[in-house]
Structure formats: structure tokens, C-alpha cells
Amino acid sequence: MSLTLVSYNISPFVLRVTAALNYLQIPFEQKDIDIINKPEWFVKANPLEKVPTLLVGDKVIQESLVILEYINSLTPNSLLPNDPLEKAINRGRAEFSNDVVGIFLGLTAASTEEAYNNGLAELKWYFDKLENWLNQTKFIYSDELTLADFAYIPIFAILQALSPHLKVNLLEGYPKVQQYGTTLLALPRVAASKPEGYEQILLERIKTRKPYFLSV
Ligand SMILES: N[C@@H](CCC(=O)N[C@@H](CS)C(=O)NCC(=O)O)C(=O)O
Incomplete structure (x- = not known):
């Protein structure tokens, strides 16, 4: 499934996600948006209008910590305890x-x-x-x-x-x-x-x- 990360250059919440994706070597496409004048396609995809937003096929995930958990689930070597x-x-x-x-x-x-x-x-x-x-x-x-x-x-x-x-x-x-x-x-x-x-x-x-x- 392709991953597209909608982002904004200095967002601290985006950096959490890009750091994890890169560390785990998970391929993704990054799409920077203007956070003041958000593009229509973005507002449509995520009505809460926050970045990071992760587009997974036609599904949308928001909240950086939730996105981290999803990313982690894609790797064989989980960074989370099992219990x-x-x-x-x-x-x-x-x-x-x-x-x-x-x-x-x-x-x-x-x-x-x-x-x-x-x-x-x-x-x-x-x-x-x-x-x-x-x-x-x-x-x-x-x-x-x-x-x-x-x-x-x-x-x-x-x-x-x-x-x-x-x-x-x-x-x-x-x-x-x-x-x-x-x-x-x-x-x-x-x-x-x-x-x-x-x-x-x-x-x-x-x-x-x-x-x-x-x-x-
Ligand atoms: N709790 C959210 C916070 C995300 C957030 O506040 N992002 C800011 C950029 S740093 C944003 O998208 N602001 C746009 C807006 O509020 O319109 C997360 O962890 O992902």
C-alpha cells in the first residue's frame, strides 16, 4: 500500500513521523502544503486540516502518535512492547x-x-x-x-x-x-x-x- 505523508516544513509533529519512516526505512511520498492556504484536496481528505496526515491508499490517518503506531505495524521489528x-x-x-x-x-x-x-x-x-x-x-x-x-x-x-x-x-x-x-x-x-x-x-x-x- 502506498504511503503519502501530507506535511508542512517545520511542523514538529511531522518531524516525528518523517524521522520514524526514515529510521525504519519505509518508503513514502511527502507532499508539503501551505498551512495558511490549505489546498482544497487536503481539506477534503482531512476535514480536521492538520498535518501530519498520512494517506494510505484511499484511507486517511491523522494524529502523529497514531501515525507512528501504524508505521510501526508495517515493520517486522516492532518498536513497541507486545504486552x-x-x-x-x-x-x-x-x-x-x-x-x-x-x-x-x-x-x-x-x-x-x-x-x-x-x-x-x-x-x-x-x-x-x-x-x-x-x-x-x-x-x-x-x-x-x-x-x-x-x-x-x-x-x-x-x-x-x-x-x-x-x-x-x-x-x-x-x-x-x-x-x-x-x-x-x-x-x-x-x-x-x-x-x-x-x-x-x-x-x-x-x-x-x-x-x-x-x-x-
Ligand atoms: N495533535 C496533532 C497536532 C498536529 C498539529 O497541530 N499540526 C499543525 C502544524 S504543526 C497544523 O496542522 N496546523 C494547522 C491548523 O491548525 O490549521 C498531531 O500530533 O498530529
């Missing part, structure tokens, strides 16, 4: 990354010092939890790479892109989180999953929001 309970725990770890992505994106958009400091405090709360998990296991669920880890890749890709422009090291005091990010970005074919010019495009897009972190 339903463990699978659910793994999924919970993946879901946790959604909050981290949201807080992190909010921080990069914060336009005042107060909003930035609040965002930073919130992000540190999440990093504390991650550091605790990663003190116990190399990856987010176990010592082996699992599907949940792909959900975290965009956080580190964005951090890496923005770090030259940040006055503070957001990962200071979180050595395990830092190591985890380095490990994830070094996975085979993951770095190449970022679109060409990713760092520059991301920075330009963030600049349009006139964020506080770029003004100090």
Missing part, C-alpha cells in the same frame, strides 16, 4: 512529549519577560520529570529505543536549531535529557529527516512572533 499494559505505558510516555512540545513552543513565542520566565519555569518542571525517567533508563521507556522516543525528537531538533540564539542553556542541570537529545538526533537517518534549511526557516518563522528570547 498490552507495557504498550499502554509506552504510549503514555509518548503522550507526555505533547505537553513538553506545547510548553516549549509557547516559550519560543513568549513576547514579554514575564511570559518567558513563566514558560521557563513550566518547562523546567517537565525537564525534571524527564531527567528522573532518564536516570533510570537510557531511552524514555527502556534501555532500548522504542516508538515513544520518536515523539521527543522534535523537541531536541528545535532546541538544537535555537541554541545559538538562546542566552541560557535550557538543558543546563539536565545532563540525562541533554544526552538523550544527542542520542536521538544521532539515530540513523533522523538528522536527514529535517527539511533542507530547517534551522533558518524555523528561526525566521519564530522571529515573526517577536519573541522575548531573541530580544535579550
